Amino acid sequence: MKSLRTLLGTWVVALLTASCTFDREAHPQSSIHPTSDFASVIHELYVDIFWWTLGILVVVWVALAYILVRFRARPDQPVPKQVHGHMGLEIGWTVAPALIVVAIAIPTIQAVFSTQQGDPENALVVDVIGHQYWWEFRYPDSGLVTANEVHIPVNRPVSFRISSADVIHSFWVPMLGGKRDANPVRLRPEGEDPEYNWIHLTASEAGTFWGQCAEFCGASHSLMGFRVVVESDQEFAAWQAELAEPVTAPMTAPVDTTEAGEAAQAPVQTAQIDPLVEQGREIFHSQTCVACHAIAGTNAQGEIAPNLTLLGQRSSIAAGWLENTPENLVQWITAPQDVKPGALMPGVNVPGGNWPATNLSEEQVRAVAAYLFSLR
Amino acid sequence: MSVATDTAAAPHTAHHGEPTGLWSWITTVDHKRIGVMYFLTSVFFLLVGGLEALLIRIQLFKPENDFISAELYNQLFTMHGTTMIFLVAMPMAVAFFNYVVPLQIGARDVAFPRLNALSYWIYLFGGLYLNASWFVGAAPNTSWVGYANLTSTQFSPGLNVDFWVLGLSILGVSSIMGGVNFITTIINLRAPGMKLMRMPLFTWMTFVTSFLLITALPVIAVALIMLAFDRFFSANFFNVAAGGDPVLWQHLFWIFGHPEVYILVLPAFGVISDVIPAFSRKPLFGYPVVVYAGVLIGFIGWGVWSHHMFTSGLGPIADSFFVATTMIIAIPTGVKIFNWMATMWGGAIRFTTAMNFAIGLVALFTVGGLSGVMHASAPVDLQQHDSYFVVAHFHYVIVGGILLGMFSGLYYWFPKVTGRYMSEKLGAWHFWSTLIGFNLTFFPMHFSGMFGMPRRTWTYQSELGVEFYNQLSTIGGFMLGVSTLIMLYNVIKSARSGAPAGSNPWGAPTLEWSIPSPPHHYNFPSLPEVRSREPMWHDAEREAIEAVTLAEPESEPVMPGPSFWPIVVASGVTATWALVMTGVWWVPLIGLAYTTFGVFMWAFEDPFKHLKSSH
Numbered sequence: 001m002k003s004l005r006t007l008l009g010t011w012v013v014a015l016l017t018a019s020c021t022f023d024r025e026a027h028p029q030s031s032i033h034p035t036s037d038f039a040s041v042i043h044e045l046y047v048d049i050f051w052w053t054l055g056i057l058v059v060v061w062v063a064l065a066y067i068l069v070r071f072r073a074r075p076d077q078p079v080p081k082q083v084h085g086h087m088g089l090e091i092g093w094t095v096a097p098a099l100i101v102v103a104i105a106i107p108t109i110q111a112v113f114s115t116q117q118g119d120p121e122n123a124l125v126v127d128v129i130g131h132q133y134w135w136e137f138r139y140p141d142s143g144l145v146t147a148n149e150v151h152i153p154v155n156r157p158v159s160f161r162i163s164s165a166d167v168i169h170s171f172w173v174p175m176l177g178g179k180r181d182a183n184p185v186r187l188r189p190e191g192e193d194p195e196y197n198w199i200h201l202t203a204s205e206a207g208t209f210w211g212q213c214a215e216f217c218g219a220s221h222s223l224m225g226f227r228v229v230v231e232s233d234q235e236f237a238a239w240q241a242e243l244a245e246p247v248t249a250p251m252t253a254p255v256d257t258t259e260a261g262e263a264a265q266a267p268v269q270t271a272q273i274d275p276l277v278e279q280g281r282e283i284f285h286s287q288t289c290v291a292c293h294a295i296a297g298t299n300a301q302g303e304i305a306p307n308l309t310l311l312g313q314r315s316s317i318a319a320g321w322l323e324n325t326p327e328n329l330v331q332w333i334t335a336p337q338d339v340k341p342g343a344l345m346p347g348v349n350v351p352g353g354n355w356p357a358t359n360l361s362e363e364q365v366r367a368v369a370a371y372l373f374s375l376r
Numbered sequence: 377m378s379v380a381t382d383t384a385a386a387p388h389t390a391h392h393g394e395p396t397g398l399w400s401w402i403t404t405v406d407h408k409r410i411g412v413m414y415f416l417t418s419v420f421f422l423l424v425g426g427l428e429a430l431l432i433r434i435q436l437f438k439p440e441n442d443f444i445s446a447e448l449y450n451q452l453f454t455m456h457g458t459t460m461i462f463l464v465a466m467p468m469a470v471a472f473f474n475y476v477v478p479l480q481i482g483a484r485d486v487a488f489p490r491l492n493a494l495s496y497w498i499y500l501f502g503g504l505y506l507n508a509s510w511f512v513g514a515a516p517n518t519s520w521v522g523y524a525n526l527t528s529t530q531f532s533p534g535l536n537v538d539f540w541v542l543g544l545s546i547l548g549v550s551s552i553m554g555g556v557n558f559i560t561t562i563i564n565l566r567a568p569g570m571k572l573m574r575m576p577l578f579t580w581m582t583f584v585t586s587f588l589l590i591t592a593l594p595v596i597a598v599a600l601i602m603l604a605f606d607r608f609f610s611a612n613f614f615n616v617a618a619g620g621d622p623v624l625w626q627h628l629f630w631i632f633g634h635p636e637v638y639i640l641v642l643p644a645f646g647v648i649s650d651v652i653p654a655f656s657r658k659p660l661f662g663y664p665v666v667v668y669a670g671v672l673i674g675f676i677g678w679g680v681w682s683h684h685m686f687t688s689g690l691g692p693i694a695d696s697f698f699v700a701t702t703m704i705i706a707i708p709t710g711v712k713i714f715n716w717m718a719t720m721w722g723g724a725i726r727f728t729t730a731m732n733f734a735i736g737l738v739a740l741f742t743v744g745g746l747s748g749v750m751h752a753s754a755p756v757d758l759q760q761h762d763s764y765f766v767v768a769h770f771h772y773v774i775v776g777g778i779l780l781g782m783f784s785g786l787y788y789w790f791p792k793v794t795g796r797y798m799s800e801k802l803g804a805w806h807f808w809s810t811l812i813g814f815n816l817t818f819f820p821m822h823f824s825g826m827f828g829m830p831r832r833t834w835t836y837q838s839e840l841g842v843e844f845y846n847q848l849s850t851i852g853g854f855m856l857g858v859s860t861l862i863m864l865y866n867v868i869k870s871a872r873s874g875a876p877a878g879s880n881p882w883g884a885p886t887l888e889w890s891i892p893s894p895p896h897h898y899n900f901p902s903l904p905e906v907r908s909r910e911p912m913w914h915d916a917e918r919e920a921i922e923a924v925t926l927a928e929p930e931s932e933p934v935m936p937g938p939s940f941w942p943i944v945v946a947s948g949v950t951a952t953w954a955l956v957m958t959g960v961w962w963v964p965l966i967g968l969a970y971t972t973f974g975v976f977m978w979a980f981e982d983p984f985k986h987l988k989s990s991h
Contacts, residue, residue, distance in 0.1 A: 030828055085663065086661075105699060112699065113696075188619070
């Protein structure tokens with residue numbers, strides 16, 4: 001009963017503040033808070049059409065309400081005048097919507113062309129490759145690779161070249177603009193280029209933006225999120241440099257998973273090699289992990305699964321689903337399918353994809369998690 | 377074989393009376409009984425699809441919920457969509473085609489009564505086959521659009537997609553035969569004087585819909601056969617590694633899928649185009665314009681399919697083309713809305729439940745139509761596509777448009793079918809709970825979508841800020857569930873003990889109201905002559921017609937006899953497709969042999985042997 005009252009209270013508050021709950025902070029995946037040129041063009045068009053359609057709706061509803069009140073049957077009313085039609089009216093209500101449609105179609109078609117004109121020659125090209133159920137990002141200029149959290153510079157044209165490694169996905173970061181399907185690349189006759197979908201945009205402000213797969217792609221479609229980190233040119237360059245030469249021998253790491261919350265926020269002060277991290281490194285690089293995952297500068301060069309270079313820096317794991325904490329890493333490594341049905345990674349006791357169960361002990365899992373978390 | 381209209385050959389005894397009992401229903405070829413069976417079956421599947429929807433809504437009540445598993449969720453939303461489109465909306469419209477069209481045009485039955493029975497049984501068996509997947513724990517799980525290449529054996533190795541591809545193939549057979557039947561009926565079996573431009577709008581929309589059925593269903597049949605070959609015989613139509621193209625599936629599916637939208641909505645438009653004049657006591661305003669608008673929608677409906685594919689990367693030129701065609705199709709739709717309102721203008725509006733649902737359609741379909749204009753703008757669609765905004769849109773079209781239209785038809789024609797009124801009191805409860813529940817369910821989805829919730833997602837993160845909207849939707853969903861139960865209760869109660877209704881309880885203008893309620897199994901003792909669009913509203917014409925239609929015939933018209941073979945052939949067609957599941961090329965041939973046997977027995981059965989044996 002109390003929880004019901006709480007629920008009702010929440011709703012009343014939510015209803016009262018409905019207009020204010022459109023605020024951006026409460027909706028990281030909002031499609032009505034544009035932060036790029038691409039998203040702005042769409043949003044202006046949407047607002048434009050919204051007012052047109054709202055106007056039509058009001059006209060129809062008001063007219064309907066008037067008719068229903070004015071012409072309701074009254075007792076002893078004679079048979080109404082039998083009217084069969086009126087040519088002028090028919091022409092009128094054919095032409096009027098036609099004109100409105102033209103008024104909507106013109107800016108629409110302008111936007112169709114303007115949003116699909118990119119300049120990949122001068123833009124930063126980012127390859128987006130959808131996988132069941134995670135995202136791979138490649139920078140063809142630098143050869144760098146990352147997963148599930150892509151960085152782009154602010155105020156600089158970026159061209160996302162979108163494809164898929166398996167089934168059709170759809171790349172959608174609502175605040176940065178509309179979605180495009182990630183189609184698997186078809187085998188083409190010799191001499192013909194493969195076809196890609198593109199999104200061209202220039203992000204207009206820095207920040208971390210949420211994205212999610214928008215085309216149903218299988219068991220864990222719902223859990224296929226990602227983040228886009230938009231940052232200044234300097235930060236972007238620094239991040240790329242770090243990615244190119246990652247620190248593979250971490251100075252320190254929050255190793256005690258029970259206090260990981262505070263530890264993660266503790267400033268790095270001392271350069272000290274943690275035995276648990278070392279143990280994790282040993283396990284990771286001597287086990288089958290390396291067959292699928294890559295960590296730059298190590299023997300791990302697998303390309304089937306998410307690239308883990310600088311994993312510790314990412315805000316989330318499991319494709320945007322879990323916050324990046326050592327406990328969550330432990331949970332993920334122990335039983336990936338509990339988090340994400342259909343994941344191809346083997347767990348401690350369950351096989352995944354073509355791989356047998358890892359049979360790691362609890363301590364070993366914590367070590368691996370500590371090692372991965374230390375990659376920052 | 378067409379229905380005999382010749383009364384001279386009838387045996388001298390007038391009334392055989394209608395046979396009763398289960399067997400008489402199984403073997404019936406009477407369009408009215410088949411219509412009733414279509415309706416009851418579609419209501420059954422409405423309950424199934426509704427239950428699936430409620431489980432979905434419980435799961436989405438709070439973020440990161442695990443009330444049901446992701447895998448089960450995927451099966452539920454796939455089957456919810458597939459069921460509501462193929463097993464509810466289409467066959468419910470066909471139920472009305474069956475019952476009403478022959479009565480409206482002055483025919484004794486459809487052109488091919490036994491083919492009609494075959495359509496029904498294939499629909500029933502196909503629906504049962506599709507749902508049998510639940511009992512082996514492998515219900516279809518790749519969404520009602522089944523996009524390739526997720527449906528390939530590589531990514532969907534289980535039986536789930538097999539059930540889907542074969543089940544839809546079976547159902548397609550039923551729809552195509554239905555289309556052929558109604559086109560033939562409407563062209564050939566109209567009563568004297570029932571010119572095309574005198575036909576009631578419901579018959580007109582049935583006519584247009586039937587052409588869409590026989591042209592659109594074969595397209596998905598082709599796509600399904602290609603997919604079946606990919607799955608069972610290792611073909612490569614959609615296999616990228618062999619140069620196949622999954623986007624081809626999208627084109628084929630939507631070349632079917634968009635006309636399908638009009639297959640669903642035009643019958644509902646037809647219903648309310650009859651209901652609104654009847655309860656405004658005025659002829660339909662701009663009859664020819666409403667007819668042509670419907671025909672035009674049917675034509676343009678073929679040129680808009682890629683607006684479902686704006687995100688798939690067609691390029692700006694194709695995008696612009698489909699933007700233009702999609703926006704053009706909004707015009708005839710709008711014209712219909714204005715004509716319905718003009719029909720009511722100056723009328724004497726009676727707010728019966730049938731009329732309330734029709735008015736509800738005008739008000740709510742408009743919302744869905746206008747959000748459709750938003751998606752027609754390709755760049756805007758890039759944000760809205762595959763989000764809950766689109767889920768809101770098409771439920772305003774399908775529930776707010778189609779289902780309300782079907783409910784309107786139910787209350788309108790129920791007295792004709794049973795000779796009893798439905799309860800108006802329960803009808804008011806049904807109407808208002810539907811209206812409130814519907815808006816509470818689907819209006820908030822516009823916001824869930826705008827704030828970035830993709831459709832077909834098992835759960836969502838609390839950070840998205842869409843929990844409140846999802847809770848409203850869930851509560852509304854349960855209200856809709858309750859409203860459906862009220863409807864069901866009303867149907868059962870009224871069929872037993874509703875107030876008796878005469879031949880024309882509403883004072884409606886069209887020909888079906890000239891015969892007794894319920895009609896004789898031969899409908900018309902002899903055929904009336906029609907002289908206008910509203911024969912029952914012109915006193916002289918009405919009297920002349922009723923002198924014929926209400927008369928006791930000296931000898932009963934000859935009607936084709938019952939047949940067992942349609943159900944045999946239907947089981948054979950279903951079995952043939954179902955046996956494809958084995959993946960062994962010759963096994964389906966067993967089903968085909970059985971079907972062929974049934975077809976032969978059917979062909980050589982004398983349709984009038986029931987008359988001979990009675991002597």
